[in-house]
Amino acid sequence: MKIQKLTIIIPAFNESEILVNSVHRLLAIEDQVAEQHADMLGMRADIVIVDDGSTDQTWSLVEKLHKENPRIRGLQFSRNFGHQAALLAGLQEAVKTADFLVTIDADLQDDPEKILDMVSMAMDGDEIVYGVRNNRESDTWFKRTTAQGYYWTLHA
Structure with a gap:
């Protein structure tokens, strides 16, 4: 598979306290992906x-980041519609120009370095690549229990 464009979507x-650092880390990862797969991308x-x-x-940070780097784009909701609505809006926007989409939370609680592995898997022919967290020690008991139930049901 040849990937023409990678877009990372962040709800x-x-x-504001973490966004700038998270974006800079993700830009660096995108640069690594481009470097590692320069021959195929x-x-x-x-x-x-x-x-x-x-x-x-x-x-205001999104606007500032965009002025500093046009690779960063933003969508602004008029009010809080929720995490899933933000993901969906980002996906609907990104699919217009990209053929490989990655979603990740702004706090980077999931390892963003795995994006490198995900792109490699897509390059090897996998059409859908998704990550599943295998360590939930930092989650609350409720979050851990509901996540385990969800994945148990998914694999049943």
Whole structure:
């Protein structure tokens, strides 16, 4: 598979304290992907941040990041519609120009370095690649239990 463009979608709600660092880390990962697969990619990459009605400085940071780097784009909701709505909006926007989409939370609680592995898997022919967290020690008991139930049901 030849990937023409990679887009990372970040739903964001009141993420001003961490957004800049997260975006810079993801840009570096996109650059690594392009470098590692230069022979197979027509690689272009960007990041779409969906501000889900934040009440802090998240949107002004998105605007600042875009001015510094046009690879960063943003969508702004008029109010908080929720994480899933932000993901969907980001996917609907990104699919217009990209053929490989990755979603990740702004706090990077899931290992963003796995994006490198995911792209490699796609390059090897996998049409859908998704990550499943295998360590939930930092999650609350409720979150751990509901996640385990979900994945048990998914594999049943």
